[in-house]
Amino acid sequence: MTDDGNLRAGVVGLGMIGGGVAVSLARSGRVPAVHDIPPDASxxxxxxxxxxxSPAEVAKASDVVMVAVVNADQAHEVxxxxxxxxxxxxxGLTxxxxxxxxxPVVHELGDLCARHDVGFLDCGVTPGDKAAENGMVAILGGEQATLDTALPVLSDWAKKVVRCGPLGAGMATKIxxxxxxxxxxxxxxxxTSLARAAGVDPARLAEVIDTADPEGRTLLQLLRMHGPDGVLPDAVGRQIEPLMTKDLDAAxxxxxxxGADIPLVEVVRARARQTLELDEQPPPAKADLHQYGLxxxxxVYGPxxxxxxxxxxxxxxDETVDYLFAQVWGREGLSVRDRRLLTLGVAATVGRAELIQIIANGGLVNDELTPDQLREAVLHLAVYTGWCKATATHAGVTAAIDTYTASRPPTAQEQK
Structure with a gap:
């Protein structure tokens, strides 16, 4: 190696990414030595x-070799x-x-290369379909000196090279x-499921998002609001929390x-405070505990x-209010819906229809569970509790659904 322009490149694996890297290198004037199993791969x-x-022949003809294989076994072999x-x-090879x-595989291979005095970098890439257009981002982990050595070659096939940290950091960032x-x-x-269920053409949803957020800034807005220390300011989280929970509750x-299924929304709502890096809400003072429990x-069970x-x-x-509801149901670790399903499962083992009705009614009036979901729960619980006890579960759920349905007008979907 005499200067950056004379660094020789190699590529092992000529699939979409490896083949695209090789094409970009050739277009830049740094024609690579390549290897793949099919003799006509290029x-x-x-x-x-x-x-x-063989890969060995590529090593002899190269100073920097990109290994674009599918899995760990192939990486070890190559x-x-x-x-x-x-x-x-x-x-001096990289x-x-x-x-x-x-x-762990990255570190194994790094240690193996070090024993041969060979530099090693882990490199996530994206987007793969732009590999042949010099259009990928190279997401690197490894020593800065090793990256500096390989940078002229990397720059010939990547539109941007980002070192994320020591060995393994590139892979972790890509993941x-x-x-x-x-x-x-x-x-x-x-x-999309929610919009479609409401009679909205998903194309209109896409149009709104494209117009309101043409560069996708909202997707990474939370990340960009973090301070220099990598922590989301507490004041920011507290400002966003009521808006976030209100919108998620509306969804x-x-x-x-x-009758739309939105499990991710349920998780996001239950973990809203963790998302915003807010500390768990402190328990109420003893004087306020009873009121909080009420x-x-x-x-839990309705106004x-x-x-x-x-x-x-x-x-x-008093203990039911002060402990069970204020200090157990009121904890942040699970949503009310999560705790309701757990309680429903326990109540089903007792075989008390009136208890089942109270629990099921709470799920209905809080819009946590639909009648169809409760009916599905009865069948699931029957397998685990036995058909006799499930008769009581069925009776309680049916009574709750009948009461709930009678108290409200039918939805547009139910009228169809």
Whole structure:
């Protein structure tokens, strides 16, 4: 190696990403040595030469080699196998792993390369379909000096090179980025389901989002609101929380009315405070505990439910309010809906229809559970509690549904 322009590039694996990297390198004037198992793997890759016979041959002809394989086993074989890169590597070679593998594998391969005095970088890439257009972002983990050595080659196929930290950081960043991608897909799926159930063409939803947020800033808004220390300011979280919970509650209410399934929304609502990095709400002072328990009782079973126990002075009733509702139902760890389903399961083992009716009614009036979901729960519980006890569960749920249905007008969907 004499200067950056004379750094020789190599690519092992000529699939969509590896083949695209090779094409971008060739277009830049740094024609790579390549290897793949099919002898005609480069036939449709503009400017890319015929594959060499093994990774070892690529190592001999390269200073920086990109390894674009599918999984950890292939990465081990290409790098450390009998005819792998290390079998013919000289000190100073740099290997850049483009495959998404577990972090322990990254460190194993890094240690293996270090024993051969070979540099190693883990490199997540995105978007893969832009590989042949010099259009990917290279997400790197590894030593800065190693990255500096490989940077001229990386820059010939990536539109941006981002070092995220030490070895493994590139892979971790790529995995985290994938969580955002697929998590947002699930959010889009639920939003589309909700819109469609309300009679809205999903194309109109897309039009609204594209117009209101053309560059997708909202998706990463939470990340960008973090301070220099990487922590979301408490004041920001407290400002957002009431708006976030109000909007999520509105989504849950609409979904319950329309019979739409939105499990992600349920999780997001239950974990709203964790999302905004707000501390768990401190328990109320002892003087306020009883009132808080009464309010939680109404939240669980519907407005006015607590009037039946107010002023009783009975020790058991007081503990039910002060402990069960104020300190257990009122905890942040599970949503009210989660706790209701757990309680419904326990009540089903007792076989008391009147208790089942109270629990089921709370789920209905709070728009946490639809009649169909409760009926499905009866069948599920019957398998675990036995058919005889499930008869009482069925009776209680049916009574709750009948009372609830009689107290409100039918929805537009039910009238169809």
């Amino acid at each position: 036939a449709n890759l503009a400017g890319v030469p015929d594959p060499l016979g 790098i450390g196998g009998e005819n792998g890169l290390l079998s013919a590597a000289r000190p 290997i850049v792993l483009l495959a998404t593998v577990a972090l 985290a980025r994938n969580v955002i991608t697929y998590g947002s897909w699930r959010a889009v799926a639920e939003a 849950r209410e609409l979904a319950a009315t329309l 309010e939680m009782m109404d939240q 006015g439910f607590s009037t039946a126990v107010q002023g009783s002075g009975d020790p058991f009733t």
